[in-house]
Amino acid sequence: TQTVSQSDAHVTVFEGDSVELRCNYSYGGSIYLSWYIQHHGRGLQFLLKYYSGNPVVQGVNGFEAEFSKSDSSFHLRKASVHWSDSAVYFCAVSAQTGFASALTFGSGTKVIVLP
Amino acid sequence: EAAVTQSPRNKVTVTGGNVTLSCRQTNSHNYMYWYRQDTGHGLRLIHYSYGAGNLQIGDVPDGYKATRTTQEDFFLLLELASPSQTSLYFCASRAETLYFGSGTRLTVL
Numbered sequence: 255t256q257t258v259s260q261s262d263a264h265v266t267v268f269e270g271d272s273v274e275l276r277c278n279y280s281y282g283g284s285i286y287l288s289w290y291i292q293h294h295g296r297g298l299q300f301l302l303k304y305y306s307g308n309p310v311v312q313g314v315n316g317f318e319a320e321f322s323k324s325d326s327s328f329h330l331r332k333a334s335v336h337w338s339d340s341a342v343y344f345c346a347v348s349a350q351t352g353f354a355s356a357l358t359f360g361s362g363t364k365v366i367v368l369p
Numbered sequence: 370e371a372a373v374t375q376s377p378r379n380k381v382t383v384t385g386g387n388v389t390l391s392c393r394q395t396n397s398h399n400y401m402y403w404y405r406q407d408t409g410h411g412l413r414l415i416h417y418s419y420g421a422g423n424l425q426i427g428d429v430p431d432g433y434k435a436t437r438t439t440q441e442d443f444f445l446l447l448e449l450a451s452p453s454q455t456s457l458y459f460c461a462s463r464a465e466t467l468y469f470g471s472g473t474r475l476t477v478l
Binding site for chain 1 (some may be wrong): 371402404409410411412413415417425427428459461465466467468469470471472
């Protein structure tokens with residue numbers, strides 16, 4: 255069974271600042287990792303994913319994430335945030351056994367971008 | 370673009386009531402999922418399915434039934450609703466990534 259932890263419930267930053275959202279997971283086998291964004295009142299939308307290869311993956315809107323097997327982490331970063339990045343961000347993991355393994359989500363990090 | 374439609378958007382019922390939440394996807398995806406979202410818990414998996422007639426139990430299935438009638442349609446059933454089932458419910462279908470509907474907010478009084 256896989257688990258995922260997002261240690262920060264809330265993060266507040268100013269527009270133009272950088273931001274890093276932490277995600278740590280536990281699972282003994284090969285793993286599929288992803289990040290999703292949820293704007294207020296909406297469903298979740300996919301940002302980026304990792305399952306093999308280059309540990310730094312690029313997503314939409316300038317987001318990137320870095321996989322670290324040694325740290326069991328998949329932190330999300332953005333160099334310069336925009337007010338529209340205010341949202342809740344969810345890290346998700348699943349065993350890399352194709353679609354048969356459902357995604358397990360973290361509790362989410364709410365990002366507030368101040369002008 | 371992948372589309373997942375949920376209905377109703379909002380639902381209020383009373384304790385012991387019978388509720389059906391509907392989800393339709395037009396993507397021909399095999400996998401469909403029902404999640405509930407609660408503050409502090411993120412999204413928790415209730416049930417999922419990999420095709421018509423198939424049902425898999427998720428992490429928080431108690432009090433819920435589900436049925437996948439076609440490739441497109443996946444229903445979540447609460448036959449005796451309780452206040453603890455007040456939540457925001459999301460349906461999703463999956464290719465490599467998940468495509469979510471806009472959610473159904475259920476209130477059980």
